[in-house]
Amino acid sequence: MQNDFIVPERGTLVVPGALDIISNINTFIHSREYDVILACQDWHPVNHKSFYTEWNGKNPFDQVEMPYGIQTLWPVHTVQGSWGAEIHNGIDQTKFKFLIRKGMNPEIDSYSAFFENDKITATGLGSLIPRNAQLDCVGVATDFCLGSTALDALKFCNNVRVLAKGIAGITEESSAFMLEELKKSGVTIVT
Numbered sequence: 001m002q003n004d005f006i007v008p009e010r011g012t013l014v015v016p017g018a019l020d021i022i023s024n025i026n027t028f029i030h031s032r033e034y035d036v037i038l039a040c041q042d043w044h045p046v047n048h049k050s051f052y053t054e055w056n057g058k059n060p061f062d063q064v065e066m067p068y069g070i071q072t073l074w075p076v077h078t079v080q081g082s083w084g085a086e087i088h089n090g091i092d093q094t095k096f097k098f099l100i101r102k103g104m105n106p107e108i109d110s111y112s113a114f115f116e117n118d119k120i121t122a123t124g125l126g127s128l129i130p131r132n133a134q135l136d137c138v139g140v141a142t143d144f145c146l147g148s149t150a151l152d153a154l155k156f157c158n159n160v161r162v163l164a165k166g167i168a169g170i171t172e173e174s175s176a177f178m179l180e181e182l183k184k185s186g187v188t189i190v191t
């Protein structure tokens with residue numbers, strides 16, 4: 001939940017509805033149901049290959065072939081140390097036990113908080129999750145980082161849930177598709 005994904009006009013990759021889920025996420029954070037709150041932060045070098053500006057003649061949302069597969073190109077976002085990379089100040093961060101940063105390698109994007117998009121390079125988050133924990137996921141974007149994180153979470157944890165009141169996606173169509181993928185894979189969607 002970082003400024004570039006949330007703040008209208010100033011954010012560079014605003015996810016529709018992201019502002020509206022902040023209070024629900026805080027409600028979850030303050031719920032007594034959770035022993036540990038983990039956060040993750042997209043944290044790109046300014047020359048990250050997922051930025052369309054690194055490619056000649058490409059536009060945001062074009063796709064390119066990378067060594068690890070098809071990569072969508074994005075507007076420049078969540079650059080290390082920038083305002084856009086900061087966690088939105090509406091989110092209560094005082095309960096964060098860990099903050100995992102991802103997307104630091106300029107050659108590989110990282111949607112999931114567990115593995116980079118090559119599906120091999122681990123971020124280290126998996127080693128923090130007990131197999132029998134209940135892991136609930138919230139944040140943006142449903143159709144990319146949130147969904148990929150929940151799918152990969154199944155590799156480490158038997159009980160993965162996505163809380164629908166705490167998510168928002170880039171498009172309705174791709175978010176609906178991702179939610180179906182999650183259900184088929186064994187993630188529980190809590191409405």
Ligand SMILES: [Zn+2]
Nearest residue numbers: 042044078103
């Ligand atoms: Zn990114």
